[in-house]
Amino acid sequence: MAAAADLVVPTLAIRSSVAVELWSSAGPKQPYEHKPHLPREETKSSRSICFSADGRYFAYSNGQGVKVLETSKATTASWPVKCVLPRPKAFYLQFSPRGSYLCTWEHYAITKDRPEGSPNLLVYEVATGAEVFAIVQKNQTDWQPSWSADESIFAMVVGGEALFYDLGAGADKGFASTSRKIGGSRGGMLSLGPGNCPPFLAFYTPGAKGAPSMCKLYKYPALGQNQTVACKSFFQADRVEMLWNKRGSGLLLLTSTEVDKSGASYYGNQAVHFMATKGDTCSVPLSKEGPVHCVKWSPKATEFVVVYGFMPSKAALYNLKCDVIFDFGEGPRNCAYFNPFGNLIVLAGFGNLPGAVEVWDVSKREKLANLKCADTTVFEWHPNGEWFVTATTAPRLRISNGFKVYHYSGALLHETMWPQGQELLGIEWQQFADKTFSEPKITKAKHEGIKSSQPEASKKAYTPPHLRLLKEGKNPEKYLPQPTIPGLAPAAAAGGANGNKRNNKNKARSARKDGNVVNGGEADSAPAEASEPSAPNAQQALVSIAGEEQGQRPTPRHKFQQDNAADQQQSPPGQANGQNVSEKDRKIRSVAKKLSDIKKLKVRRSQGESLELNQLNKIKMEAQYLDELKALKLSA
Helix, strand or coil, rough: HCCCHHHHCEEEEEEECCEEEEEEECCCCCCCHHHHHHHHCCCCCCCCCCEECCEEEEEEECCEEEEEEEEECCCCCCCCCEECCCCCCEEEECCCCCCCEEEEEECCCCCCCCCCCCCCCHHHHHHCCCCCECCCCCCCCCCCCCEEECCCCEEEECCEEEEEEEEECCCCCCCCCCCCCCCCCCCCCEECCCCCCCCCCEECCCCCCCCCEEEEEEEEEECCCCCCCCEEHHHHHHHEEEEEECCCCCEEEEEEECCCCCCCCCCEEEEEEEECCCCCEEEEECCCCCCCEEEEECCCCCCHHHHHHHHEEEEEECCCCEEEEEEEEEECCCCCEEECCCCCCECCCCCCCCCCCEECCCCCCEEEEEEEEECEEEECCCCCCEEEEEEECCCCCCCCCCEEEECCCEEEEEEECCCCCCCCEEECCCCCCCCCCCCCCCCCCCCCCCCCCCCCCCCCCCCCHHHHHHHHHCCCCCCCCCCCCCCCCCCHHCCCCHHHHHHHHHHHHHHCCCCCCCCCCCCCCCCCHCCCCCCHHHHHHHHHHHHCCCCCCCCCCCCHHHHHHHHHHHHHCEECCCCEECCCHHHHHHHHHHHHHHHHHHHHHHHCCCHHHHHHHHHHHHHHHHHHHHHHHHHH
């Protein structure tokens, strides 16, 4: 089997801003490139590409319709067109488990002729290209219908109700009408498990009016209320993601709320629950606070991984009893990917994380490689379980588009960067039937690779410019921008430099001549530079900048302001800035200030702005403040 597998070279389907094309390799260790016998169609309107689960068919949209190609195992044979579907606006594509049907979804829209809208989820028979089912499906997420592994059952949720269609041998209705239904409420979700025929299925009903949400397992076709195999209830679930293991014997529920009402998390609230077709249910224990980033089943179906917690996040491997059997520790990670055999796992930090990738041997519980895959938007294992592809695609990132193929040891095997002016939109490996490849033997041997053409990200910590000057022994004061005063030249505004002490002294003399008093008449005894707020010195500026960069509260811009505020606090009552103010005048000013604030709040309210409760209460005090102000002015 291994020798035969070595001759199999999966193609890479590529969708770009200019074409849909397939790339292949001359051998398992040769670079990928477009071969003359492989399809390539120039189009700027492709929305989706898709292989069937067994790799027999490849479908893509081109803006005029959807083409389904029949793949060829021969390395020189062309891929003939199987059928063309009249869906120019197709946005998503999905094959049924055995590739007999292709589902297409497009954005729901209404027209003058059809105000109720046209069906936007359609099912076509691949062999004939005939439309066999059409319905309105407004949801863009979870739009896909459910299939049993043998394609004998087709099911979907409409208006909260689960509808089932029997397509197996002897079924006389087919897609024409439903054979069974499960009632539910709006927001219900359905998922048919793989493997078993007839299948187990999960039906989720969201809670309402304080009642808990509920997920029930059934064994088709026993769908009665008293025929549940297992049942799990839980609160705090605005959304549920249902994940079956490969055998269809275990189900993981990732529940989440959009908003954490406790305010503890920006990401809302997540939890993981387990349900087994034997009837067992439990909550998966998580030992660190924070969001659940990723939940993945191993293809072996006996274990799963959860990546969770505030950064640095934790990653742990669980068995079917929901016991932790291995802790991967903490790191900057939010993704997990098992290879097709479950003997390797990649833990990575993509998206807003820097792209650190760890490759682990699952059975030996040891790390095999560390590498950096910055700006990765697509990750997928090769069907042979030894290689993986990473890609930077648009519209997530519109620069440095391209893809790379790696060996699990971390060696780079292939690299293609997209030409400037073009965008890589999607990339996908051709799939194959089970047992096409044998499970790879994992070793610590380093694989020989190539050197990337892309510059490596600097590992040197960023140093702000002002700290670089200090390290170089230079005086940062010369290089710092000087504060300016409108109407004056910059040199005149910067106190303490280029002869500006003389200007400050002249200002102090002018102030004394005009009879102005500074700081309670102590202007003559104070230094001339203190007669007005001076610019901060260079060291104060450096401390302020460094504090802001480290996320600390910045220091005051002018120490003079602090000292002046302290002087005012220590002044006797009724005395501020060297002027005597009576207690009556101080109270009048205070009440007048409150009334002025109320006037501004009323203007904001009249403009339709929503005010806080304390602001509304302040407005209610207006009459009281007016009476108080009147009494103060009339008092002797």
